[in-house]
Amino acid sequence: MSAYDKVLAARAKGRPTGLSYIENIFEDFIELHGDRRYGDDPAIVGGIATLEGQPVTVLCMEKGGDTRDRVRRNFGSPNPEGYRKSLRLMKQAEKFRRPVVCFVDTSGAFCGLGAEERGQGQAIAENLLELSSLKTPVVSVLVGEGGSGGALALALADRVWILENAIYSVISPEGCASILWKDAKRVRDAAECLKITAEDMKSLGVVEEIIPEDKEFETVYQTLREDLAATLSQLMALPTEELLRKRYERFRKF
Amino acid sequence: MVNLMGLFRSPQNELEKNSGEAEGIRNACPRCGVLIDLTEQQENLGTCPNCGHHFRLSPRERIAYLADEDSFEELFGDLRSHDVLGFPGYDQKLRNAKLASREREGVICGRCRIENEPCAVFFMDPNFMMGSMGTAVGEKITRLFETATRESLPVVGFTVSGGARMQEGILSLMQMAKTSAALGVHSAAGNLYLSVLTDPTTGGVTASFAMDGDIILAEPGATVGFAGPRVIEQTIRRRLPQGFQTAEFLLEHGFVDRIVPRSEQRETIGKLLRMHRKGGGAQ
Structure with missing residues (x-):
């Protein structure tokens, strides 16, 4: 598969969206709404669930199912209140010392009037700052599109994994082609040059693990359930200071 | 020795067009349209004497009006970007940026004193690929925060970035995480970070260290936002309202503390640094 084929696969209709991972991997999911500042962004879903009896704060970007749902969820492009909701739930997880698991799938943070008025940049910046010292383990899984800062806002984590056909990029291949070459049709070249595939992420040290995909995603859920359970209990056993030092070093190397 | 470089390069900014031989030449201000004598503009710290429009400045020009005389000591000046991904045309772009800016990278870091107050400083460079953040820019800013943490110094940072x-x-995206983490450690140790947003501050820099200042100042009229204006127009398919994403817009919406014209920056920053002196406060 070429890099651009991966882009198409990551965006494909029918590919499981964020909530599918929460529902298929965890038990007892209870969704919690709102950022306590402005509103509730349906593009980011968060709450508490259990994994093998361990309470976990779970977060995902959700692109939506049918057309109506997709519109309601802004096609998975979060507004500032989405990031602020995620931060609220992460701080809550820290307070109760439960781990955080994020499923990342967004073409990017929303670029709209309201998003700018309400501080899209500030919201992402605050997430990054707070996540870098959050005193509880965080694991992020890139499950579809990892669109730039809007994705990173939920992926400054102790472990970052990526699905075989997911992508992670600083800019969309379309954006890159039109800015660099003034030619949106060179999107295939851009996808290639940007190095956005799961293999690229592994070789650049951006992710620790690639999760193989199967047609029905049953194996994906199964693998994630087992790996998350094992990794979270490993991370929970670390003294906080060591956890934070390792998280610092993880990103310091880039 | 004759500086041959000067023969082959065009002026790097509005100020320089008037250095020496260009005396008497006038430029139209992009905002009010008035013809400005460039010597006058230079004396005005790169602002229009008629309407106060703030032209973009290079790091060295910033140092000249902000830092106490001869107090600036550059740090990490040898760090530079490499074409790690083998991206077509990047090497050439880097070469052009070096010629245009006469710098090695898109940010200049160091220690200096401002109104006698010691601090660590960084100045992003609009002439080096519009201050875009790659690994070298991220590394220099990260090292600056780490140094400032070790030395208990406040950080004053001027942002300008596309x-x-x-x-x-993806390595440039990771710089947002790396710089945020270093800034977080500096902050947790009780140190002051003062960010000054200048035209333009956008994208990944806005979404990381630009908006993380304990105190956030901005230059008048500076464009500051997450998404660039053109991207937003393409997304929402209509024109942006007048004044959208300006420093004044951010002030109105509660995202910056103060707008400080260039002529007052030295004094304002000096005061703020004095009021954050460690172990004793203002003296």
Whole structure:
């Protein structure tokens, strides 16, 4: 598969969206709404669930199912209140010392009037700052599109994994082609040059693990359930200071 | 020795067009249209004497009006970007940026004193690929915060950036995480970070260290936002309202503390640094 084929696969209709991972991997999911500042962004879903009896704060970007749902969820492009909701739930997880698991799938943070008025940049910046010292383990899984800062806002984590056909990029291949070459049709070249595939992420040290995909995603859920359970209990056993030092070093190397 | 470089390069900014031989030449202000004598503009710290429009400045020009005389000591000046991903045309872009800016990278870091107050400083460079953040820019800023943490120094940072440097792909995105983490450690140790947003500050820099200042100042009229204006127009398919994403717009919406014209920056920053002196406060 070429890099651009991966882009198409990551965006494909029918590919499981964020909530599918929460529902298929965890038990007892209870969704919690709102950022306590402005509103509730349906593009980011968060709450508490259990994994093998361990309470976990779970977060995902959700692109939506049918057309109506997709519109309601802004096609998975979060507004500032989405990031602020995620931060609220992460701080809550820290307070109760439960781990955080994020499923990342967004073409990017929303670029709209309201998003700018309400501080899209500030919201992402605050997430990054707070996540870098959050005193509880965080694991992020890139499950579809990892669109730039809007994705990173939920992926400054102790472990970052990526699905075989997911992508992670600083800019969309379309954006890159039109800015660099003034030619949106060179999107295939851009996808290639940007190095956005799961293999690229592994070789650049951006992710620790690639999760193989199967047609029905049953194996994906199964693998994630087992790996998350094992990794979270490993991370929970670390003294906080060591956890934070390792998280610092993880990103310091880039 | 004759500086041959000067023969082959065009002026790097509005100020320089008037250095020496250009005396008497006038430029139209992009905002009010008035013809400005460039010597006058230079004396005005790169602002229009008629309407106060703030022209973009290079790091060295910033140092000249902000830092106490001869107090600036550059740090990490040898760090530079490499074409790690083998991105087509990037090497050439880097060469051009070096010629245009006469710097090695898109940010200049160091220690200096401002109104006698010691601090660590960084100045992003609009002439180096519009201050875009790649690994070298991220590394220099990270090292500056780490140094400032070790030495208990406040950090004063002037941002100007078109965002992440796409030629370094995901590695440039990782700089947002790296710089945020270093800034977080500096902050947790009780140190002051004062960010000054200048035109333009956008993208990954806005979404990381630009908006993380304990105190956030901005220059009048500076464009500051997450998404660039053109991207937003393409997304929402209509024109942006007048004044959208200006420093004044951010002030109104509660995202900056103060707008400080260039002529007052030295004094304001000096005062703020004095009021954050460690172990004793203002003296």
